[in-house]
Amino acid sequence: DSALEGWQKIVIGALLTTIVWIAATYFTPPDDEDTLRAFVKKVNPGGPGWAKYSDGVSTEPWPVPNGILCMVLGCLGVYGFLLGVGQLIYGHIESGSLFIVLAIVSSIGLSKIWK
Structure with missing residues (x-):
């Protein structure tokens, strides 16, 4: 048996995961514009955040x-x-x-x- 309750394990896991992804976001370089444009052309993700990389590729509204x-x-x-x-x-x-x-x-x- 563990000394931690189940909910405590979940909270600690969530905190550790959050710390790691925030650190990875700040300490790794961003992708270049060409990579992002190629991604949008191939995957066509929705939403307003990808509009500047789409070059008018998507004509469908974000569902x-x-x-x-x-x-x-x-x-x-x-x-x-x-x-x-x-x-x-x-x-x-x-x-x-x-x-x-x-x-x-x-x-x-x-x-x-x-x-």
């Missing part, structure tokens, strides 16, 4: 913000239906109806955004 919105709406829809049905089963008509309406609105929003 991550839209994906996050879809994830939030999907969670609201699923949990709204679950909690709404549970509330209705226990006779809490007002709160159950409110959850069901939230779920329906979220699901409609999700279906309109996710195409």
Whole structure:
């Protein structure tokens, strides 16, 4: 057995990992512009951080913000239906109806955004 609790091991591991990647970031030289441009041309990573290396290569919009919105709406829809049905089963008509309406609105929003 170890003298450290499980959560303490995780915190120490996270701290050590963070110290190492920050040190590697500051003590190693950055890649040159040509390497970054070749990477963007080959991989086409999304996001605003790569725009200055893209040279107009990517014409597709970055899907991550839209994906996050879809994830939030999907969670609201699923949990709204679950909690709404549970509330209705226990006779809490007002709160159950409110959850069901939230779920329906979220699901409609999700279906309109996710195409």
